[in-house]
Amino acid sequence: NLVYVLNGPNLNLLGKRQPHIYGHETLADVERDCTALATELGLEVRFLQSNWEGQIIDWIHEARETAVGIVINPGAFTHTSVAIMDALNTFEGTVIEVHISNVHKRESFRHHSYMSLRADGIIVGCGTQGYQLGLRRIGALVAAA
Numbered sequence: 001n002l003v004y005v006l007n008g009p010n011l012n013l014l015g016k017r018q019p020h021i022y023g024h025e026t027l028a029d030v031e032r033d034c035t036a037l038a039t040e041l042g043l044e045v046r047f048l049q050s051n052w053e054g055q056i057i058d059w060i061h062e063a064r065e066t067a068v069g070i071v072i073n074p075g076a077f078t079h080t081s082v083a084i085m086d087a088l089n090t091f092e093g094t095v096i097e098v099h100i101s102n103v104h105k106r107e108s109f110r111h112h113s114y115m116s117l118r119a120d121g122i123i124v125g126c127g128t129q130g131y132q133l134g135l136r137r138i139g140a141l142v143a144a145a
Protein backbone atom coordinates (compact mmCIF):
# COMPACT_ATOMS: atom_id res chain seq x y z
CA ASN A 1 0.00 0.00 0.00
CA LEU A 2 2.27 2.68 -1.34
CA VAL A 3 1.37 6.38 -0.98
CA TYR A 4 3.23 9.18 -2.75
CA VAL A 5 3.54 12.36 -0.70
CA LEU A 6 4.40 15.06 -3.23
CA ASN A 7 5.58 18.57 -2.45
CA GLY A 8 5.89 21.41 -4.92
CA PRO A 9 8.01 24.54 -5.21
CA ASN A 10 9.58 26.31 -2.23
CA LEU A 11 8.52 23.61 0.21
CA ASN A 12 12.18 22.57 0.49
CA LEU A 13 12.51 25.82 2.48
CA LEU A 14 9.78 24.86 4.95
CA GLY A 15 10.74 26.00 8.46
CA LYS A 16 12.80 28.90 7.07
CA ARG A 17 10.25 30.28 4.64
CA GLN A 18 7.71 32.74 6.13
CA PRO A 19 7.47 30.77 9.40
CA HIS A 20 4.63 33.03 10.58
CA ILE A 21 2.58 31.45 7.77
CA TYR A 22 4.06 27.97 7.37
CA GLY A 23 5.47 27.25 10.85
CA HIS A 24 8.90 26.18 12.06
CA GLU A 25 8.81 22.49 11.15
CA THR A 26 11.09 21.54 8.27
CA LEU A 27 10.14 19.24 5.41
CA ALA A 28 12.48 16.64 6.92
CA ASP A 29 10.40 16.83 10.13
CA VAL A 30 7.23 16.32 8.09
CA GLU A 31 8.78 13.37 6.27
CA ARG A 32 9.81 11.77 9.57
CA ASP A 33 6.29 12.17 11.01
CA CYS A 34 4.67 10.82 7.83
CA THR A 35 6.97 7.81 7.71
CA ALA A 36 6.25 6.96 11.35
CA LEU A 37 2.50 7.32 10.90
CA ALA A 38 2.52 5.31 7.66
CA THR A 39 4.07 2.35 9.48
CA GLU A 40 1.31 2.57 12.07
CA LEU A 41 -1.34 2.64 9.31
CA GLY A 42 0.19 -0.20 7.31
CA LEU A 43 1.14 2.15 4.48
CA GLU A 44 4.45 2.80 2.78
CA VAL A 45 5.38 6.35 1.92
CA ARG A 46 7.48 7.85 -0.88
CA PHE A 47 8.07 11.42 0.26
CA LEU A 48 9.28 13.76 -2.51
CA GLN A 49 9.77 17.46 -3.22
CA SER A 50 10.57 19.34 -6.41
CA ASN A 51 10.61 22.92 -7.58
CA TRP A 52 9.99 21.66 -11.13
CA GLU A 53 6.51 21.15 -12.52
CA GLY A 54 7.59 18.40 -14.94
CA GLN A 55 9.25 16.40 -12.16
CA ILE A 56 6.02 16.40 -10.17
CA ILE A 57 4.14 15.21 -13.27
CA ASP A 58 6.69 12.40 -13.79
CA TRP A 59 6.21 11.27 -10.18
CA ILE A 60 2.42 11.23 -10.64
CA HIS A 61 2.93 9.00 -13.70
CA GLU A 62 5.13 6.72 -11.59
CA ALA A 63 2.45 6.63 -8.90
CA ARG A 64 -0.09 5.47 -11.52
CA GLU A 65 1.73 2.17 -11.74
CA THR A 66 2.43 1.59 -8.07
CA ALA A 67 0.46 3.68 -5.58
CA VAL A 68 -2.95 3.50 -3.91
CA GLY A 69 -2.95 7.20 -3.08
CA ILE A 70 -1.29 10.58 -3.48
CA VAL A 71 -1.06 13.28 -0.83
CA ILE A 72 -0.04 16.42 -2.68
CA ASN A 73 0.88 19.95 -1.67
CA PRO A 74 1.63 21.47 -5.07
CA GLY A 75 2.63 24.86 -3.59
CA ALA A 76 1.96 27.71 -5.99
CA PHE A 77 1.36 25.24 -8.86
CA THR A 78 -1.98 24.65 -7.14
CA HIS A 79 -3.21 27.90 -8.59
CA THR A 80 -1.58 27.69 -12.04
CA SER A 81 -1.03 24.16 -13.25
CA VAL A 82 -3.51 22.59 -15.62
CA ALA A 83 -0.72 20.11 -16.43
CA ILE A 84 -0.50 18.76 -12.86
CA MET A 85 -4.30 18.56 -12.72
CA ASP A 86 -4.29 16.60 -15.99
CA ALA A 87 -1.67 14.24 -14.57
CA LEU A 88 -3.74 13.70 -11.41
CA ASN A 89 -6.73 12.95 -13.64
CA THR A 90 -4.81 9.95 -15.04
CA PHE A 91 -4.34 8.56 -11.52
CA GLU A 92 -7.03 6.16 -10.36
CA GLY A 93 -6.29 6.04 -6.62
CA THR A 94 -7.19 8.51 -3.89
CA VAL A 95 -5.88 12.07 -4.15
CA ILE A 96 -5.73 14.27 -1.06
CA GLU A 97 -4.74 17.91 -1.56
CA VAL A 98 -2.97 19.55 1.38
CA HIS A 99 -2.21 23.19 2.12
CA ILE A 100 -0.36 24.06 5.28
CA SER A 101 -1.85 27.55 5.43
CA ASN A 102 -5.51 28.46 5.15
CA VAL A 103 -5.39 29.64 1.54
CA HIS A 104 -8.92 31.02 1.84
CA LYS A 105 -7.76 33.59 4.41
CA ARG A 106 -5.06 34.80 2.04
CA GLU A 107 -4.81 36.59 -1.33
CA SER A 108 -7.68 35.91 -3.69
CA PHE A 109 -5.36 34.27 -6.27
CA ARG A 110 -4.87 31.48 -3.73
CA HIS A 111 -8.60 30.80 -3.50
CA HIS A 112 -8.74 28.88 -6.76
CA SER A 113 -7.15 25.46 -7.04
CA TYR A 114 -6.91 23.41 -10.23
CA MET A 115 -6.11 20.45 -7.98
CA SER A 116 -9.46 20.66 -6.23
CA LEU A 117 -11.17 19.74 -9.52
CA ARG A 118 -9.60 16.30 -9.07
CA ALA A 119 -8.90 15.89 -5.35
CA ASP A 120 -11.04 13.43 -3.39
CA GLY A 121 -10.33 15.37 -0.21
CA ILE A 122 -8.79 18.70 0.68
CA ILE A 123 -7.06 19.65 3.95
CA VAL A 124 -6.37 23.34 4.39
CA GLY A 125 -4.99 25.43 7.24
CA CYS A 126 -4.13 22.55 9.60
CA GLY A 127 -0.41 23.28 9.45
CA THR A 128 1.99 20.47 8.66
CA GLN A 129 -0.38 18.11 10.47
CA GLY A 130 -2.44 18.22 7.27
CA TYR A 131 -0.10 15.68 5.67
CA GLN A 132 -0.79 13.21 8.45
CA LEU A 133 -4.53 13.81 8.20
CA GLY A 134 -4.25 13.02 4.49
CA LEU A 135 -2.41 9.78 5.21
CA ARG A 136 -5.03 8.82 7.80
CA ARG A 137 -7.78 9.32 5.23
CA ILE A 138 -6.02 7.11 2.68
CA GLY A 139 -5.30 4.52 5.39
CA ALA A 140 -8.99 4.42 6.31
CA LEU A 141 -10.05 4.00 2.67
CA VAL A 142 -7.51 1.20 2.14
CA ALA A 143 -8.69 -0.56 5.33
CA ALA A 144 -12.33 -0.29 4.24
CA ALA A 145 -11.68 -1.62 0.71
Ligand code: DQA
Nearest residue numbers: 073075076098099100101110
Ligand atom coordinates in the same frame (compact mmCIF):
# COMPACT_ATOMS: atom_id res chain seq x y z
C1 DQA B 1 0.63 26.33 0.06
C2 DQA B 1 -0.27 27.53 -0.31
C3 DQA B 1 0.10 28.06 -1.68
O1 DQA B 1 -0.73 29.15 -2.03
C4 DQA B 1 1.55 28.54 -1.68
O2 DQA B 1 1.91 28.98 -2.98
C5 DQA B 1 2.48 27.50 -1.19
C6 DQA B 1 2.10 26.67 -0.04
C7 DQA B 1 0.38 25.85 1.52
O3 DQA B 1 0.83 24.77 1.84
O4 DQA B 1 -0.25 26.57 2.32
O5 DQA B 1 3.60 27.38 -1.67
O6 DQA B 1 0.32 25.25 -0.80
